[in-house]
Amino acid sequence: xxxxxxxxxxxxxxxxxxxxxxxxxxxxxxxxxxxxxxxxxxxxxxxxxxxxxxxxxxxxxxxxxxxxxxxxxxxxxxxxxxxxxxxxxxxxxxxxxxxxxxxxxxxxxxxxxxxxxxxxxxxxxxxxxxxxxxxxxxxxxxxxxxxxxxxxxxxxxxxxxxxxxxxxxxxxxxxxx
Numbered sequence: 001x002x003x004x005x006x007x008x009x010x011x012x013x014x015x016x017x018x019x020x021x022x023x024x025x026x027x028x029x030x031x032x033x034x035x036x037x038x039x040x041x042x043x044x045x046x047x048x049x050x051x052x053x054x055x056x057x058x059x060x061x062x063x064x065x066x067x068x069x070x071x072x073x074x075x076x077x078x079x080x081x082x083x084x085x086x087x088x089x090x091x092x093x094x095x096x097x098x099x100x101x102x103x104x105x106x107x108x109x110x111x112x113x114x115x116x117x118x119x120x121x122x123x124x125x126x127x128x129x130x131x132x133x134x135x136x137x138x139x140x141x142x143x144x145x146x147x148x149x150x151x152x153x154x155x156x157x158x159x160x161x162x163x164x165x166x167x168x169x170x171x172x173x174x175x176x177x
Contacts, residue, residue, distance in 0.1 A: 029073035037169050038080075040066045041096040047088035051077035058088050065135050067100045067169030083168045099138040099176055101146065101169030103162070107132035116160035120145035127160045128152070136162070138169065141176040 040061055047059040051074040061082075071087065072079035078095060081087040083105040103114055111132050117124030120142060128150065130136070136148035139159070146164050149157045164170055 039100040051089045101167035103130045103134045104132040120161040
């Protein structure tokens with residue numbers, strides 16, 4: 001029984017958002033909740049093995065607007081994780097507080113498109129079909145539906161609603177204003 005209690009306590013400490021606190025050596029984080037979602041500011045972001053430019057670049061992101069999750073902070077560095085679980089360190093200046101989300105990045109090949117509806121209701125009219133992996137700009141979320149905009153193939157933005165569980169970049173039941 002004791003092992004189960006310890007496991008539940010460990011799970012609670014991993015999943016519960018906490019405020020960034022003073023790190024060993026007295027370096028403060030931002031005080032914002034960790035984990036939290038942000039997006040990449042530019043289309044070239046080096047993901048490093050550690051929190052300094054002296055650390056090797058492990059990966060280069062090449063998709064501005066890609067949502068990532070901040071999982072740790074150290075001075076001006078943020079440890080981030082992408083939708084595939086890859087994690088590493090980036091400079092805070094390469095991140096934006098703008099909320100974006102990926103449409104079902106976990107979907108298998110040949111998954112049907114996800115309907116973007118004109119209202120937050122399964123009976124709404126379809127305004128667009130979203131392919132898995134599309135980046136959506138998050139305007140707001142109610143905890144079950146998100147109001148998003150996406151760039152249409154022919155240019156211009158299309159706005160509509162998608163079920164929150166179809167997105168990576170917002171937490172389940174999270175309200176975004």
